Amino acid sequence: MNDRRILFFADASSVHTRRWVREMSARGYEAIVATRRPANVTGAKDVIALRPGSDGAGWFLALPEVRRLARRLAPRWVHGHYVTSYGLWAAASGVRPVVLTAWGSDILVTPRESAFMRRVVGWTLRRAALVTADSRDMLEEISRYKPRAVCEEVLWGADTELFRPAQGTAHDGGFEVISVRNWEPNYNIDVILKGFAGFLRAPSPIGRSDSGACSSSARRSSSIPASSTASPSRSGRPTTRRRPSGTGSGCSRCSTAI
DSSP states (O other): OEEEEEEEESOTTOHHHHHHHHHHHHTTOEEEEEESSOOOOTTEEEEEEOSOSOOHHHHHHTHHHHHHHHHHHOEEEEEEEIIIIIHHHHHHSSOSSEEEEOOSHHHHTHHHHOHHHHHHHHHHHTTOSEEEESSHHHHHHHHTTOOOSEEEEEEEOOOTTTSSOOTTOOOOSOOOOOOOSOSSGGGOHHHHHHHHHHHHHOSSOTTSGGGSHHHHHHHHHHTSOGGGBOOOOSSSOEEEEOOOTTSOSSGGGOOOOO
């Protein structure tokens, strides 16, 4: 076993994969990516194509090859991105511990479309030692499968050295909100529009201190131990928000800081 080797099962063409690999490489780990969509990944020692394509059956037909690869590479950890596909590979690889990262539809959409996929998701999650997701909604949905894993909300920060108001920018007291999601029903763009329409119609803006919203938010945050939350990221690197103390060790009781 190589104690500094991480085997990623992930889409090599995804920016998320590239960020994780880049960060682990920067921390001194050897990162290898096994993927159905090979692409150059900066920081990866190797990118290995396994059954390239996108057919659903391929995820299951590739399992013997996945196990052989994992035995040959003998990584310290495996990290599967997207529970219903690469996460399955990680869980079935035979390597422990398993880290899983959920990205959205693998938890919120696909399992609701098929009883078989619900069983796959449950089987996969219950073999993980750590599960990460980027929203509380996903962590709450993951908890329904009763995994034994520790669960973490991982937030992607913005590099404030690049993304900040230019010098001399005039501020008129207003602000702009940008949604960068696709125009598909799955992303609820209509909910965002309706929400801001309601915000503009409200007699007292939600963000004003006299509305009570800020003070209640402050009270809610003050109840969380200072050690349980990470500082906002200035580099675009992932940061985590842990569960408040006393909420248990498993995902079935996840509650992340606000």
